[in-house]
Amino acid sequence: MTVPLTGRAAAAAGDDRELRAPDPGPGEEVGAGAAPALPWSQRHLLDLDIVSPAEIDSVLTLAERMLEVLERRIARVPTLRGFTVFTLFYEPSTRTRASFELAGKVLGADVVNVSPQSASVQKGESLVDTVRTLSAMEANAIVMRHASAGAPYLAARHSAASIVNAGDGAHAHPTQALLDLFTIRRQLGGIAGRRVVMIGDIAHSRVARSDIWGLTAMGAEVVICGPPTLLPRGLRAGERPEHAREALPPVRVETDIRRALEGADVVMALRLQAERQQGGLLPSLREYARLYQVTAERFALARPGALLMHPGPKNEGIEIASDIATGDHSIIERQVTNGVAVRMALLYLLSGRGAPEAAGGAS
Numbered sequence: 001m002t003v004p005l006t007g008r009a010a011a012a013a014g015d016d017r018e019l020r021a022p023d024p025g026p027g028e029e030v031g032a033g034a035a036p037a038l039p040w041s042q043r044h045l046l047d048l049d050i051v052s053p054a055e056i057d058s059v060l061t062l063a064e065r066m067l068e069v070l071e072r073r074i075a076r077v078p079t080l081r082g083f084t085v086f087t088l089f090y091e092p093s094t095r096t097r098a099s100f101e102l103a104g105k106v107l108g109a110d111v112v113n114v115s116p117q118s119a120s121v122q123k124g125e126s127l128v129d130t131v132r133t134l135s136a137m138e139a140n141a142i143v144m145r146h147a148s149a150g151a152p153y154l155a156a157r158h159s160a161a162s163i164v165n166a167g168d169g170a171h172a173h174p175t176q177a178l179l180d181l182f183t184i185r186r187q188l189g190g191i192a193g194r195r196v197v198m199i200g201d202i203a204h205s206r207v208a209r210s211d212i213w214g215l216t217a218m219g220a221e222v223v224i225c226g227p228p229t230l231l232p233r234g235l236r237a238g239e240r241p242e243h244a245r246e247a248l249p250p251v252r253v254e255t256d257i258r259r260a261l262e263g264a265d266v267v268m269a270l271r272l273q274a275e276r277q278q279g280g281l282l283p284s285l286r287e288y289a290r291l292y293q294v295t296a297e298r299f300a301l302a303r304p305g306a307l308l309m310h311p312g313p314k315n316e317g318i319e320i321a322s323d324i325a326t327g328d329h330s331i332i333e334r335q336v337t338n339g340v341a342v343r344m345a346l347l348y349l350l351s352g353r354g355a356p357e358a359a360g361g362a363s
C-alpha cells in the first residue's frame with residue numbers, strides 16, 4: 001500500500017502510484033509513502049557542510065527505495081511527473097550528467113540538457129542570465145557544474161529553481177559524496193567508526209572535500225594521504241588555525257601510503273587532476289605512481305574485506321593499478337549504479353513531494 005500525496009504535490013504527481021515496490025507486504029508503505037517522515041529542509045544542494053546528518057540519512061534511506069525501482073524490469077515511475085530538471089555543465093562530465101539525466105527520467109521528470117558550449121553563453125550571456133532564463137522556463141531544478149568554485153552559490157541567489165552543485169572548481173561535489181556514503185553504508189552495513197582513506201590529489205579534489213564533510217558528519221574516521229604538495233595546507237594537527245574547522249573538519253594526514261592504508265575499511269583513490277594543477281607540484285607522473293599508486297600489494301595492508309573506490313574518471317597506471325581497479329575488492333562500478341539511485345532520492349527530496357508540508361496537505 002502507498003500513502004497518496006495530498007495538495008499540490010498530489011496534483012502535480014497526477015496520481016498516487018508512487019514508487020510502489022514490486023510486492024509490498026500488507027500495509028507496508030514504501031518509497032514516497034514513507035518519505036514524509038524523512039527530515040529534509042534544503043532548497044538547494046550546494047555542499048554537505050550545511051546538510052545535517054539526519055538529512056544525509058534521509059537521502060541514503062530513500063536511495064534504497066530508489067535502487068529497488070532501478071532494479072525493476074521496467075524502471076519507470078511517474079513520481080516526478082511535471083517536474084523539470086535542467087542540466088547545465090560548463091565542464092566535461094560523463095557519469096554525473098548522465099546519472100542525473102537517468103535519475104530524472106526514471107522518476108518521470110522532464111530532463112533538458114543545456115550545453116553551454118553551444119548555447120548563448122558563447123554569445124556572452126552571463127551565468128546569472130542563463131540561470132534566470134532557465135528559471136523563466138519553469139525549471140524546478142538546475143543541476144550545474146562549473147570550473148569556478150562558488151558558481152552554484154551565485155546561481156542559487158538568482159534562481160527560483162533548486163540548484164544542485166554537480167561540481168564547482170576544486171570546491172565541492174556533494175552528490176558524489178552522497179553516493180560514496182550510500183555505497184559504503186550498503187557494502188559495510190554502516191559508516192560510523194569506519195576508517196576511510198583517500199589517496200591522491202586531495203588539494204584539487206572537490207570530491208575529497210565533500211566526502212570529508214559527509215563522512216565526518218556520519219561518524220567515519222578520515223585519513224588523507226598524498227604528496228605534501230597535493231594536500232591542502234594547514235590540515236595537520238598543530239598546524240590547524242582556529243578558523244580551519246569552518247573550512248574542513250579535522251582529518252588524519254599521512255604522506256606515507258603504507259602507514260595510511262593500515263587498518264583501512266575503505267580505500268578511495270582520487271584522480272590526479274592535471275587540469276587544476278599549476279605546474280611544479282609533482283616531479284613526474286612516474287614518480288607519483290611509484291610512491292602513491294594504489295597497487296594490490298599496498299591494498300593488502302587494509303583490513304580484510306576492505307572496499308576499493310574511485311569516483312572516476314580513472315587514470316589507470318597512475319593513481320590506481322589496472323589489475324586492482326577491476327579486481328574483487330573494487331566497487332567502482334557499483335558506485336556508478338548507486339549514483340543514479342542517490343540522485344533520484346535527492347531530486348525527489350528537492351521536489352518537496354515528500355516534505356512534511358506536502359504530507360500535511362499544503363496547497
Ligand code: NCD
Nearest residue numbers: 096167173207271311312313
Ligand atoms: C569527479 C569530478 O568531476 O569532480 N568525477 C565525477 O564527478 N565522478 C572527479 C574527477 O574529476 O576526478
